[in-house]
Amino acid sequence: MQLLHLDSSILGTASVSRQLSSEIVARLQALHPGIQLSYRDLATDPALHLSGAHLAAFQGVVSDNESINADLIKGNAYMDELMAADILVIGVPMYNLSIPTSLKAWIDRIALAGKTFRYTEHGPEGLLKNKQAYLASSRGSVYAAGSPAAMLEHQESYLTGLLAFLGITDVKVIRAEGMAFGPEAKTAALAHAREDIAAIMA
Numbered sequence: 001m002q003l004l005h006l007d008s009s010i011l012g013t014a015s016v017s018r019q020l021s022s023e024i025v026a027r028l029q030a031l032h033p034g035i036q037l038s039y040r041d042l043a044t045d046p047a048l049h050l051s052g053a054h055l056a057a058f059q060g061v062v063s064d065n066e067s068i069n070a071d072l073i074k075g076n077a078y079m080d081e082l083m084a085a086d087i088l089v090i091g092v093p094m095y096n097l098s099i100p101t102s103l104k105a106w107i108d109r110i111a112l113a114g115k116t117f118r119y120t121e122h123g124p125e126g127l128l129k130n131k132q133a134y135l136a137s138s139r140g141s142v143y144a145a146g147s148p149a150a151m152l153e154h155q156e157s158y159l160t161g162l163l164a165f166l167g168i169t170d171v172k173v174i175r176a177e178g179m180a181f182g183p184e185a186k187t188a189a190l191a192h193a194r195e196d197i198a199a200i201m202a
């Protein structure tokens with residue numbers, strides 16, 4: 001069994017989503033002894049934004065640009081790691097109502113027609129079957145359904161939608177929100193998230 005762990009927070013050791021994603025991984029390791037881990041810190045080692053040079057390379061044009069070539073190798077490794085994974089754990093803070101750009105850059109490499117999804121006469125079909133995902137979500141404010149800010153929530157909704165588009169529909173969100181509402185709110189939200197982690201079953 002393989003687990004792919006991604007982090008995308010720029011806050012290093014102060015990051016809530018990194019803390020929660022590592023606790024989810026520890027819980028899954030306890031539930032699945034011997035599970036193989038691969039890890040990507042997308043914040044400290046991001047892929048480049050897609051460019052015309054990338055698209056040309058995808059069409060078979062050989063580039064003499066070292067940075068593009070190294071980045072193409074990184075993108076291929078992203079895809080291999082995703083394909084091999086049975087479980088994904090993704091640390092995803094909300095940045096400006098959405099996901100960090102480093103995580104979007106990862107998505108831009110793994111959302112590939114013919115590989116992770118395809119279009120059929122019935123519409124799009126996700127090709128990633130039999131994978132589970134856990135999202136360690138953190139955000140400064142509160143975006144729960146029914147709250148005034150709910151319509152601004154484009155972080156979890158985007159990521160769960162994207163994963164479903166690729167065929168990954170078994171997605172559990174472990175959420176700590178209201179991180180900017182003071183220490184008491186933060187402590188309560190973290191305690192709630194940890195209860196959700198403890199409740200993860202094999």
Ligand SMILES: Cc1cc2nc3c(=O)[nH]c(=O)nc-3n(C[C@H](O)[C@H](O)[C@H](O)COP(=O)(O)O)c2cc1C
Pocket residue numbers: 009010011014015016017018092093094095096097098138139140141142179
């Ligand atoms: C660049 C940046 C943008 C942010 N944008 C939002 C936002 O749009 N909405 C929000 O509720 N919190 C926002 N926050 C607060 C973070 O979501 C919050 O601090 C969260 O805990 C970050 O996760 P982390 O601790 O794993 O880095 C932002 C923080 C940063 C650094």
